[in-house]
Amino acid sequence: MKIKIMAYAVMLFVVLNGLAGCGKKAAESVSASPEGYRFTDALGQEVTVQNPERVVALMGSFAEIWLSAGGTLTGVTDDAFEERGLELSKEIVSVGKFNSPSMEKIIALNPDLVLLSSETKEHAALKEVFKQAGIPAAYFKVTHFEDYLSMLKTCTEITGKPELYEKNGLDAEAEIKEILSGSKPQTTPSVLLLITYSGGAAGQNSKTMTGKMLKDLGCRNIADENQSLLKEFNMESIVKEDPDYIFVIPMGNDDDLARKNLKETIEKNPAWSGLTAVKGGRYILLPKEKFLYKPNGKWAESYTYLWEILYGTNE
Structure with missing residues (x-):
């Protein structure tokens, strides 16, 4: 019931505040385009983006990954400041806590891409809300290092900076492989x-x-x-x-x-x-x-x- 109420409230907000420009821009981003980058997110959604510049990350770690991929941010959740200690400009807006983001603040930023966690139930509950508002929303699952590599690769393909995938992903993978190749005692701890x-x-x-x-x-x-x-x-x-x-x-x-x-x-x-x-x-x-x-x-x-x-x- 709370989710439905939230969805209706968001749609009402869109209508009453005249965000037609936002809806139009987001719809253009979602529509298939030869120049856009298309991928399937962690919820099985087909997402198409084209040079997104107004990106909102609803998790501090996702904000960091997007920056590592050479992207820019418009909005983040509080943990990007409080836990990650990211060096963010004063223009970047906080849209609330990662498990209770403000849809009103997100929509007001006119985003062309929102990054969410498929493992956070509060994020998954917003899937239809973003779809109805015409805002491209991509869900990622990052639990293990391999998941991080996958998200980073997708993000660098979106930004068109594959060299950052090598620097911030493949180099770390090589380090981990070297660590794991070290000799261990025969007994298993x-x-x-x-x-x-x-x-x-x-x-x-x-x-x-x-x-x-x-x-x-x-x-x-x-x-x-x-x-x-x-x-x-x-x-x-x-x-x-x-x-x-x-x-x-x-x-x-x-x-x-x-x-x-x-x-x-x-x-x-x-x-x-x-x-x-x-x-x-x-x-x-x-x-x-x-x-x-x-x-x-x-x-x-x-x-x-x-x-x-x-x-x-x-x-």
């Missing part, structure tokens, strides 16, 4: 990967961003085998598996608060201090910049960070 919340923590498997990196590095994630760890913190299962390493990704912006939450929830359990990883100093809080937020062009740095913890320096 077992790991527990946790992400913290205000009320505790839950496990993450190898399908997640950091989980995939650990798998690539030769680790066995205990949450792959014990699915109950993905729903709640299960000390009995953790004690039984007794992983070699425990990695924790803190949510939120306050690391001190994250540590406090850990102490007040999982660490107060008497069995926690008896775990092999805890006793051996292999209970590690990972930096959000490398493992919560998408590393984008610095993905190789995240792989290196984990490699050095697991196996020492890679020389």
Whole structure:
């Protein structure tokens, strides 16, 4: 119901505010054109764009990818400023939070392309709204490095700057391959990967961003085998598996608060201090910049960070 109301409100906004010029321009961008670039997005939509100059990115990491592809931005969400620390001009407008963007602000910017995440339900809910408003909207899925490469390639093909795909994508891929080619011990390290919340923590498997990196590095994630760890913190299962390493990704912006939450929830359990990883100093809080937020062009740095913890320096 809320989505329908939003859609009607947006259409009413378009009509009442005389944005016919916006609708006309967007319709021209969407129509098939020999000069345009056509691709299929993560939701299966056929998207056609032609030299977009007024681009709005509804996720900070997508704003960074678009800039890395040589594009320019008109609007971004707050996380582009707060989390990514991007150097953006004062002319670039904030259109709200990534999970609650303002359609009114987006439409007012007269965009010729909007970049959205197919994995964010609030973004997926806007698909028909953008279609009805005649605004080209492209959805991308970026969880793993390969997804980042795919989006970057599409963006550089749109901007016509393939050299930036090589610089910001293929060079990082070569670094990662070199890291993974390093020698590893014959024994496979077992790991527990946790992400913290205000009320505790839950496990993450190898399908997640950091989980995939650990798998690539030769680790066995205990949450792959014990699915109950993905729903709640299960000390009995953790004690039984007794992983070699425990990695924790803190949510939120306050690391001190994250540590406090850990102490007040999982660490107060008497069995926690008896775990092999805890006793051996292999209970590690990972930096959000490398493992919560998408590393984008610095993905190789995240792989290196984990490699050095697991196996020492890679020389």
